[in-house]
Amino acid sequence: MSYRAEYEGWKSDPEGYWLKQAQAIDWVEPPATALFDRGNDFYEWFADARVNTCWNAVDRHVERGRADQVAIIHDSPITGTQSKTTYAELKGQVASLAGALLAQGVATGDRVIIYMPMVSEALVAMLACARIGAVHSVVFGGFAANELAVRIDDCTPKAIIAASCGLEPGRVVAYKPLLDGAIEMADHKPDVCVILQRDQHPCDLTDRDVDWHACQEGVKPAECVPVAGNHPAYILYTSGTTGAPKGVVRPTAGHLVALNWTMKNIYQVDPGEVFWAASDVGWVVGHSYICYAPLIHGNTTIVFEGKPVGTPDAGTFWRVIAEHDVKSFFTAPTAIRAVKREDPKGLERQKYDLSGLRALYLAGERADPDTIEWAQDILGVPVYDHWWQTETGFTIAGNPAGLEALPVKIGSPTVAMPGFDVQILDEAAHPVAAGELGAIAIKLPLPPGTLPTLWNADDRFRKSYLTTFPGYYETGDAGMMDEDGYLYIMARTDDVINVAGHRLSTGAMEEVLAGHADVAECAVVGVTDALKGQSPVGLLCLTNGVNRPHDEIVAECVKRVRDQIGPVAAFKQAVVVDRLPKTRSGKILRGTVVKIADSEAFKMPATIDDPAILDEIKVALQTIGYAKD
Structure with missing residues (x-):
């Protein structure tokens, strides 16, 4: 099917379209209704269903012949080590940690903060929470104590899962003093902290702490707990250092349906193939495309601990792609610019066979044409910019290469994906003509998997996203759309400047x-x-x-x-x-x-x-x- 036919098919019957996509998910109780209008511009998808995320990301693959397939590759150029975890091994590790959390008093609906570096155990922790219906909130490892403290007070976790340290090129970041400092600052105190000791910097444990491995000994592995379709899968706080953080809520059922759809239609990978998102689990890219989407779809995902240059050289990305036969690679323009700055002629790339790579995907900030053209030249594959947000969890506008590879117009993240009715509006909320600059807004309702609200902050959700343009979600970005429907993200609305009118x-x-x-x-x-x-x-x-x-x-x-x-x-x-x-x-x-x-x-x-x-x-x-x- 062509992109246009797919998009028009969604637009003519949005609920029918998403119910059809939902058939790819294993349900305990399948949804009978797609969309629930809660009034006042609040919506929920598949709220009448019952499902478990961990089952769909792990157990079902074990049962259906993928037990011996590698689920996670951990590659750390900082330590010079690699490890591989099969789906069967992942199931055992997740069920064991989930059982330990239950033994520590964590129940369905309880919050668990995860404060981890880029290690496989970070994904195990996320999936263990999903297995028992606990709501995780991953905080970027190494965030300052105050940043962690405000998140502790906002989501009031029953438990915190952390590592003793994180590693960066040339230095070790001790997490435990940051964690202890945050708990001391916070009004809310977690009952328990589960600590993964890393050889590079073990830490002393307090009375509140339990060792990652020791707490699992003799504990019964946990089974998957079904939850309602609108049950929060996780809370992810948007970045910012002032005021109360905004906790984006990700609903379970819509998250499963939307992310599964993207892996083939946008990132053009089939189950069993290797997909790599070079990000961090603390960001939305890490949630969606290091942990959940690849595993839900039955792919192999890479957890990479390092930087694009200096670990050990500007060819690190190309080495990982070649060694692990990565089919689709996703990173931020900043990372590619760092490689380009260090190795402008692409000499390091010439050392590696990248013939298996189908495309490079860029997101997270503006992808300037020069960076895209440079990457296309040295990689010899399409470079697809695409645009989305922490709030949406997956692509708003992109090139649906797995459905139909559209012509690339450099400077555009391309076209709106099914589920997103993107409009360019003036200050009076009127659509502007093609080629004119305006505010980018999305007509409500948003599709499955996007935020239904902010954690314990419905009023703030409305004020932040729904009031400027009634009936629309305000993205906060400014841009324009050409006559072919290609979207151009020009700046945050705050970055549109007024020069002499x-x-x-x-x-x-x-x-x-x-x-x-x-x-x-x-x-x-x-x-x-x-x-x-x-x-x-x-x-x-x-x-x-x-x-x-x-x-x-x-x-x-x-x-x-x-x-x-x-x-x-x-x-x-x-x-x-x-x-x-x-x-x-x-x-x-x-x-x-x-x-x-x-x-x-x-x-x-x-x-x-x-x-x-x-x-x-x-x-x-x-x-x-x-x-x-």
């Missing part, structure tokens, strides 16, 4: 800057301008080995923007920096840069054209370690 996309300027041969990575932010309201400033990271005068490169970049976007952009200034301020997931901290540029030190009766302001921006960036001397 003209609404301009920082993303469009970034695309132009990234096309410069010497620029490895860049960001454009709008800073306060006394004359024009806002003016764009570029931050440029240069490709490894570039030693030309920075003034020359800046002048060339300014000319590129002027030539390709026009004088209306008023782009006149850029700063060469050593690295960009980023979140732990690799997203640029634009707000941090803007705050630096808009601080009181820069409040002077001059436009941003004043070189003194640019000098102060550079000094400010140097003080936090980002700019070159």
Whole structure:
């Protein structure tokens, strides 16, 4: 079936479409009704069903001939070790840990925080919670104690599962002091902490702690516990360091149906093949595409502990793909840019046979055309950008290559997936014409697997997502759609800047800057301008080995923007920096840069054209370690 026929089939009968997709899932009690309208723009999918996620991700594959198939490959270039876990072995490990959790008093509906590095046991912990109907909340390993504490207080876990440490290139991160500090800060106290001791840095245990292996000894393995279709599978907190975190709730049944659909239709893999998402279990990509989707679909998934460069070299990604015969590879543009910056000619890639790779998938931030073209050239496979959010859990807009590989238009994550009625709206919530910039919104209801609300925060859910455009989910992104239905994500709505009355996309300027041969990575932010309201400033990271005068490169970049976007952009200034301020997931901290540029030190009766302001921006960036001397 073609993409267009599939999409129109969904649109003509949304509930029938998703009930058909639900047939691929093993149900204890199958859904009789697809969609439940709870009123006030709240919806639930398959709420009348009963099902277990762990059964669908593990047990059913064992029963149907995949017991000896490898389910998880753990590859750690940091430790120089690899291990493989079959589906039969995974079932035994998960059932054993689930039994230990039951013995520690964890019951269906209880919350369990998981604070783990990139080890196979992180997936075992997630699946063990799913097996008994506990609601897990994975927190990125190594998050500061305060970040962990606010999550403890919000979801009030019965137990916390953690490791003694995490590993990063050149250093060991001790988790236990962070965990103990977080529990001390938090008002809520968990009953028990299950600690996986790692050889690289074992820790001392307190009276609250039990050892991962010791607590499983002599305990009866747990069977799968059926839960309602609308039972929370997990809570995942969106990133952010101020205020109460937003706990995205993932409903069990819709999660199973949607993720299973994506593995073949988007990522074009069949059961038994190897799929690799180079992310972290602490992020939504790790939930959806390291743990759940590949295992639900019967694939082999890779848990990778390392970085794209420096572990040990810029060929690490290509080595993993070649050694494990990866068919589809998913990572963030930041990771590919890091490889490109270190090895711009792709010499490391030439060492490996990547003939089994079908495609590279990019998501998590804007994928600039230069990075996509570079990756296409050195890999010799299609590079598919696609766009989704923590809130949705799977692709909003992408290239459904397993259904029909659509032509790639570089700069577009391509078209809306079944379930998502994507619209571009103006400030009055009216659709704009093709090619015009506006706010990206999705007509309600959202499809199965997307967030039905925030954890214990219905009012905040409505305020955050449903009030700006009544009847729509507000994505927070700005963009446009062309006449073929291809979507273009230009910026967060907060990053659309107003320069002398003209609404301009920082993303469009970034695309132009990234096309410069010497620029490895860049960001454009709008800073306060006394004359024009806002003016764009570029931050440029240069490709490894570039030693030309920075003034020359800046002048060339300014000319590129002027030539390709026009004088209306008023782009006149850029700063060469050593690295960009980023979140732990690799997203640029634009707000941090803007705050630096808009601080009181820069409040002077001059436009941003004043070189003194640019000098102060550079000094400010140097003080936090980002700019070159």
